[in-house]
Amino acid sequence: MTVTAAEMKEIERKAAEGGLSYEQMMENAGRAVADFVQEKQPVLRTAAIFVGKGNNGGDGLVAARYLRERGVRAAVILVEGEPKSEQARANFAKLDEKTPIWPIEELQMDQINWIFDADAAIDAVYGTGFHGELSDVARAATTMLCRSFGMVFAIDLPSGVNADTGELAVGAAMADHTIALHAEKPAHSLAKANCGLTHVADIGIK
Numbered sequence: 556m557t558v559t560a561a562e563m564k565e566i567e568r569k570a571a572e573g574g575l576s577y578e579q580m581m582e583n584a585g586r587a588v589a590d591f592v593q594e595k596q597p598v599l600r601t602a603a604i605f606v607g608k609g610n611n612g613g614d615g616l617v618a619a620r621y622l623r624e625r626g627v628r629a630a631v632i633l634v635e636g637e638p639k640s641e642q643a644r645a646n647f648a649k650l651d652e653k654t655p656i657w658p659i660e661e662l663q664m665d666q667i668n669w670i671f672d673a674d675a676a677i678d679a680v681y682g683t684g685f686h687g688e689l690s691d692v693a694r695a696a697t698t699m700l701c702r703s704f705g706m707v708f709a710i711d712l713p714s715g716v717n718a719d720t721g722e723l724a725v726g727a728a729m730a731d732h733t734i735a736l737h738a739e740k741p742a743h744s745l746a747k748a749n750c751g752l753t754h755v756a757d758i759g760i761k
């Protein structure tokens with residue numbers, strides 16, 4: 556089953572009406588990402604998580620929390636400042652106080668090296684909400700993801716890929732693995748080179 560971004564929104568709305576809260580969907584999504592990354596990287600010591608302002612970023616924040624609870628040194632790189640969506644803000648507040656939180660514009664050389672050397676780099680900048688072109692800061696994030704020595708994982712979609720058309724913005728992220736939430740979107744087959752291997756994760760929607 557393939558669903559467009561609009562269809563996915565509708566599926567989420569119906570699930571919420573049926574009693575599965577948006578909060579729980581995001582929790583399930585972030586936990587599924589943490590599980591998948593650890594399955595692919597059994598020796599996972601460090602993870603760099605690039606977080607955008609919306610719900611895709613929220614999924615990344617949940618994944619960061621789970622990974623840290625499991626002893627992984629996970630750092631959050633804020634690409635567009637602090638999260639703006641309600642669910643993402645709630646999950647930002649749930650990070651433990653030792654979580655490194657680095658605004659991308661303020662990265663120091665030692666932090667950049669740490670990010671490049673991380674065992675996993677996770678793209679949680681944009682998902683189905685993306686349209687148009689990547690800003691300079693978002694492109695800085697996708698460039699760092701591309702240059703990472705660790706395995707690169709995209710949550711739902713690589714940032715800069717249009718979910719419905721597979722159209723690529725200049726500098727769109729390239730992932731080794733993409734974790735499609737609930738169902739594949741058209742871009743998972745239209746932009747295969749950027750998505751790498753796509754794995755569909757259950758986020759609790761029946």
Ligand SMILES: NC(=O)C1=CN([C@@H]2O[C@H](COP(=O)(O)OP(=O)(O)OC[C@H]3O[C@@H](n4cnc5c(N)ncnc54)[C@H](OP(=O)(O)O)[C@@H]3O)[C@@H](O)[C@H]2O)[C@@H](O)CC1
Pocket residue numbers: 567577578580581584607608609610611612613614640642680681682683684685686687688689690710711712736758
């Ligand atoms: N609904 C839910 O609760 C759940 C959602 N889930 C997750 O949420 C993801 C969708 O989240 P999202 O709709 O918040 O959009 P996201 O992809 O994070 O982008 C953020 C915002 O960026 C903006 N934007 C777009 N293009 C831009 C550009 N070129 N440059 C700058 N800004 C740009 C755009 O705002 P706009 O510009 O349209 O006002 C957009 O809203 C989905 O893929 C999945 O990971 C799961 O957790 C399950 C529960």
Ligand SMILES: [K+]
Pocket residue numbers: 611678679680681682709710711712713714
């Ligand atoms: K993403």
